[in-house]
Amino acid sequence: VSSTDRAARVVKLLKDEEWKTLLALEKASSVHGFADPGMLSRLSRQPPERVKFALEKLAARGVVSGSGPKYALTRESVEALAIREYVRRDQISALGAIIAKGKESDVYEAFDELGSVYALKFFKLGRTSFTRVRRKRFIDRAEIRSWMSMNYEAAEREHRSLRKLEGLSRAFPKAISHNRSTVLLEELSGVKLSERPELVAPQEALDEILEAVRRAYQSAKLVNGDLSEYNILSDGLRVWLIDWPQAVGTDHPNAVDLLRHDVFTVVKFFKRAYGLEVDESSALDYAEGTRNTSA
Ligand SMILES: Nc1ncnc2c1ncn2[C@@H]1O[C@H](COP(=O)(O)OP(=O)(O)O)[C@@H](O)[C@H]1O
Ligand SMILES: [Mg+2]
Numbered sequence: 110v111s112s113t114d115r116a117a118r119v120v121k122l123l124k125d126e127e128w129k130t131l132l133a134l135e136k137a138s139s140v141h142g143f144a145d146p147g148m149l150s151r152l153s154r155q156p157p158e159r160v161k162f163a164l165e166k167l168a169a170r171g172v173v174s175g176s177g178p179k180y181a182l183t184r185e186s187v188e189a190l191a192i193r194e195y196v197r198r199d200q201i202s203a204l205g206a207i208i209a210k211g212k213e214s215d216v217y218e219a220f221d222e223l224g225s226v227y228a229l230k231f232f233k234l235g236r237t238s239f240t241r242v243r244r245k246r247f248i249d250r251a252e253i254r255s256w257m258s259m260n261y262e263a264a265e266r267e268h269r270s271l272r273k274l275e276g277l278s279r280a281f282p283k284a285i286s287h288n289r290s291t292v293l294l295e296e297l298s299g300v301k302l303s304e305r306p307e308l309v310a311p312q313e314a315l316d317e318i319l320e321a322v323r324r325a326y327q328s329a330k331l332v333n334g335d336l337s338e339y340n341i342l343s344d345g346l347r348v349w350l351i352d353w354p355q356a357v358g359t360d361h362p363n364a365v366d367l368l369r370h371d372v373f374t375v376v377k378f379f380k381r382a383y384g385l386e387v388d389e390s391s392a393l394d395y396a397e398g399t400r401n402t403s404a
Pocket of ligand 1: 211213214215228230282294339340
């Protein structure tokens with residue numbers, strides 16, 4: 110059972126005082142890494158006894174780590190807070206099954222009241238969990254803070270990049286929202302190109318990918334930097350370029366190198382998997398905008 114499954118399970122169970130305590134713990138963690146019940150009582154404006162009781166219940170449910178004087182946030186708490194926030198905003202009403210485990214994230218189906226389906230991406234960067242760490246004094250405060258900011262910032266960056274890309278090509282997934290370590294996305298059908306799905310028109314698929322890369326570069330001023338057959342989905346007809354948290358601006362010192370990496374990786378893959386002969390440097394010139402055709 111993953112942290113997300115545990116988080117989804119407790120979302121329905123937590124009481125108001127437990128949510129208030131969790132929110133206080135999140136606030137405290139971003140500054141101090143840890144919190145004691147006294148601090149959480151002040152931050153959540155709840156009596157100390159109520160906070161202690163809430164913390165014990167949260168710890169028993171595996172939502173926070175620690176006991177006694179020191180408590181720390183876990184993935185479960187962060188993900189529970191995020192799921193609750195989407196529900197409060199009426200963006201989703203239920204979490205479904207896991208769609209895929211990525212390199213840095215788990216992606217789940219999510220549904221709204223009307224039955225529309227979304228993909229909810231949970232970033233899982235850094236250490237797995239602080240839950241099972243017994244010797245609490247050996248957990249580094251800085252480690253918790255950097256773990257939080259790493260995951261929260263990845264979600265925010267991916268959302269921001271996808272917003273910049275919106276409308277530039279139908280090959281970019283729509284981002285609906287982000288919260289904490291998660292991004293809520295349009296659900297895409299299809300499989301990764303690494304699974305070598307049969308494509309109706311491989312050349313057109315490659316053209317659409319290169320055109321999307323070009324639009325990202327020229328109009329959104331973004332380079333994905335991690336583009337490959339693992340980050341492109343296809344249903345045989347359409348293609349989608351996913352996974353944007355690491356995207357950099359075209360003013361980044363490595364932007365051109367990253368663009369070259371993205372273009373060469375994709376062109377080489379299409380050669381290997383679909384037998385297409387496309388000149389790599391012409392494709393790069395096209396993406397960069399120094400040439401107007403990709404072939
Ligand atoms: N919008 C989406 N709709 C459907 N499946 C998705 C979507 N985004 C990602 N996935 C699935 O989740 C996997 C991981 O997503 P990805 O964005 O590549 O993150 P990671 O950084 O973990 O690789 C993808 O390979 C894909 O199978
Ligand atoms: Mg990926």
